[in-house]
Amino acid sequence: MSDLSFTENLTSSDITIEGTVGKVVAEDAKMSMRNVNVFYADKQAIKNVSLDLARNQVTALIGPSGCGKSTFLRCLNRMNDTIPICRVEGELLLEEQDIYAKNLDPVLLRARVGMVFQKPNPFPKSIYDNVAYGPKIHGLATNKAELDEIVISSLQKAGLFNEVKDRLDSPGTGLSGGQQQRLCIARTIAVSPEVILMDEPASALDPIATAVIEELIDELKEKYTIAIVTHSMQQAARVSQTTAYFHMGQLVEMGKTEQIFTNPVHTLTENYITGRFG
Amino acid sequence: MTSSTLIFVILFLALFSYWYGMHRSIKVAGGVTKVKQLVSLPRQFGLLTALWCGIPALIVLLLWTVFEATVIESLLVAKLPQNIQEMTPSQLGLYLNDIKIMAQQNLGEVTETSEQIKHFAALEFQQLNLNAAWLKSAIIFLVCLSCVMFIVSRFRLDYRARAATEKITLKVLMACSGIAVLTTLGIVLSVLFESINFFSEVSPVEFLFGTEWSPQTALRADQVASSGAFGAVPLFVGTLLITFIAMLMAVPIGLMTAIYLSQYASQRLRTVAKPMLEILAGIPTVVYGFFAALTVAPFVRDVGESLGLNVASESALAAGIVMGVMIIPFVSSLSDDAINAVPKTLKEGSLGMGATMSETIRHVLLPAALPGIVGAILLAVSRAIGETMIVVMAAGMAANLTVNPLESVTTVTVQIVTLLTGDQEFDSAKTLAAFALGLMLFVTTLALNVVALKVVRKYREQYD
Numbered sequence: 024m025s026d027l028s029f030t031e032n033l034t035s036s037d038i039t040i041e042g043t044v045g046k047v048v049a050e051d052a053k054m055s056m057r058n059v060n061v062f063y064a065d066k067q068a069i070k071n072v073s074l075d076l077a078r079n080q081v082t083a084l085i086g087p088s089g090c091g092k093s094t095f096l097r098c099l100n101r102m103n104d105t106i107p108i109c110r111v112e113g114e115l116l117l118e119e120q121d122i123y124a125k126n127l128d129p130v131l132l133r134a135r136v137g138m139v140f141q142k143p144n145p146f147p148k149s150i151y152d153n154v155a156y157g158p159k160i161h162g163l164a165t166n167k168a169e170l171d172e173i174v175i176s177s178l179q180k181a182g183l184f185n186e187v188k189d190r191l192d193s194p195g196t197g198l199s200g201g202q203q204q205r206l207c208i209a210r211t212i213a214v215s216p217e218v219i220l221m222d223e224p225a226s227a228l229d230p231i232a233t234a235v236i237e238e239l240i241d242e243l244k245e246k247y248t249i250a251i252v253t254h255s256m257q258q259a260a261r262v263s264q265t266t267a268y269f270h271m272g273q274l275v276e277m278g279k280t281e282q283i284f285t286n287p288v289h290t291l292t293e294n295y296i297t298g299r300f301g
Numbered sequence: 302m303t304s305s306t307l308i309f310v311i312l313f314l315a316l317f318s319y320w321y322g323m324h325r326s327i328k329v330a331g332g333v334t335k336v337k338q339l340v341s342l343p344r345q346f347g348l349l350t351a352l353w354c355g356i357p358a359l360i361v362l363l364l365w366t367v368f369e370a371t372v373i374e375s376l377l378v379a380k381l382p383q384n385i386q387e388m389t390p391s392q393l394g395l396y397l398n399d400i401k402i403m404a405q406q407n408l409g410e411v412t413e414t415s416e417q418i419k420h421f422a423a424l425e426f427q428q429l430n431l432n433a434a435w436l437k438s439a440i441i442f443l444v445c446l447s448c449v450m451f452i453v454s455r456f457r458l459d460y461r462a463r464a465a466t467e468k469i470t471l472k473v474l475m476a477c478s479g480i481a482v483l484t485t486l487g488i489v490l491s492v493l494f495e496s497i498n499f500f501s502e503v504s505p506v507e508f509l510f511g512t513e514w515s516p517q518t519a520l521r522a523d524q525v526a527s528s529g530a531f532g533a534v535p536l537f538v539g540t541l542l543i544t545f546i547a548m549l550m551a552v553p554i555g556l557m558t559a560i561y562l563s564q565y566a567s568q569r570l571r572t573v574a575k576p577m578l579e580i581l582a583g584i585p586t587v588v589y590g591f592f593a594a595l596t597v598a599p600f601v602r603d604v605g606e607s608l609g610l611n612v613a614s615e616s617a618l619a620a621g622i623v624m625g626v627m628i629i630p631f632v633s634s635l636s637d638d639a640i641n642a643v644p645k646t647l648k649e650g651s652l653g654m655g656a657t658m659s660e661t662i663r664h665v666l667l668p669a670a671l672p673g674i675v676g677a678i679l680l681a682v683s684r685a686i687g688e689t690m691i692v693v694m695a696a697g698m699a700a701n702l703t704v705n706p707l708e709s710v711t712t713v714t715v716q717i718v719t720l721l722t723g724d725q726e727f728d729s730a731k732t733l734a735a736f737a738l739g740l741m742l743f744v745t746t747l748a749l750n751v752v753a754l755k756v757v758r759k760y761r762e763q764y765d
Contacts, residue, residue: 100653102649102652102653105649105652107567107568130655130656130657131655132655133652133653133654133655134654134655135655137653137654137655138649138653138654140646140649140650140653141646142646144644144646144647144649144650145650146647146650146651146664146665146668146669147647147665147668147669148668156651156654156656156664157654157655157656160654160655160656160657160660160664161655207650210650210654211653211654214654214655
């Protein structure tokens, strides 16, 4: 590691990326992306990426900083629409339906494909209102009792209900970091999405809170399809079934998690997971 | 030499002593090649010498100018005959004024005996002034010279000229900030004391709760009418009415402008529209004033008449509308900042759950930015209450106690203007009333600003 030219070799263009190594197609795909290119103005952030998210599985997207994994994740529920200079090309399907189709409302898409962010971002409202926010705007509950039911079951699914049941009226920002992140997960599942995208959900949390979140992700995959971006390879190994390794905007290798972490095919993947760079 | 010439002389001397100090320090070091042996740089020695030359001399000059007139007068009085020295202060003042006027004119021969004393005094006065001018110049030169000699005599290899310079700079900075603080304090105290004078003539209860405002007092005992009534309630009501109309105009428009510019507008539009709005804030209020008086007020009256309403040609509504327009940039610019200060993650969190842009703004962004927006509105209110030119020109002078926006009302600031324009007796209740109104205005806007700043600060702590 002390020899800088050595690390430079590992990341330099000496090692070519020719298409993706491994299996990108899933038998039972919930979402399926083909030849996706993303541009920020003139700069290409994602180059020709194709991959499937398998139904009721956790797919981990790993790679060094700036490799495009978060950009790719944000394409899946059209969060990149909020950035005016961002342009997405390619075929992105949710249950065989093109999510970039002209007649598709991104607002409805985001109700089906929810997102949990890197930094816990509870709204400046009470715990109850944080969770009830989504169901209210989507009209999922016709009366107070139904809304209560949704809020409580979402908090239960997120493993937070027992900790906050006595103070549902206190502000969500008053919770600890880990609790806030679980509140955000509860908020996301309250609108019953089909897919949950998680952008480094545990990077701002301490190890214990991280362990709780990881356990929760494992439980959630019974009901939801999950894609998670993470910087921690141990986390990817613990929670995911499939792992995709991104490098410089390209998908280098994808496959079963145990295979990627024990027997990577591509040299770049091997260098990354053995911790030689990144 | 006059004081203004002396200032230039002092500056020139300081420049010279800069050069002198530099050379002295090089000499102390033992030549240009050995300058490195000095703890400070030669130019720092030079600057120190210049400061020692200039600052004490300027202080002496300032003190001299302040006390010169009083000292010369007392010297003059001491030379006058006994019977004149025993006059009352006001008579003596008039007498001395005569002498001063005489001294400025050409002093010819005087024959009248009563004038002879004055003539003598005027000559004496001229002589005193001349002597004072010479003495002043001499003292200033002496101060400059001795200060420079003193500091130069202390130059050694290890003399820390830079530290000494910075100490002086620090004191100068402190003195400057002291001037700002003392001026504020002085204004507040003078307003306060004059108000106390006013309240010894008019009871505070009448002032605060009386409903009749008619500040014309009789100048002579035999004058008709004009006993004066100092009930400020109509003024407060007028001020609040106009402020209310202005806020009714400015808050919705300003807030929606802020929402549009911060959330929906394209980058290109924003770069054009924001400076345009700030130009609106830069228009002098007197321009708004005649716009209100000549365009908006007649327009409001015409519209009112066509609807069958009786509108005064100087209505609270017209003044309020124009004031509202003036305040829009305040509200929009500060609210824009408040909305932009809400973390982007909150907005994304809401959008990511399938909320539309307007739902996100209503349920997430505005509640989170609310303290900042409230602060913006309170600052705008205090601005509206203190606004003068627009209401002077557009709202009228009649102190009607009414909440009907179509009638003419008057405000606290307008009355202060009318009370103090023209020839005034400084000790009449009419003039003093302006100070009492000023005090009320000051207290109100101060309270509003304090509350606004508190709210804004609390908001900042939440996200930083």
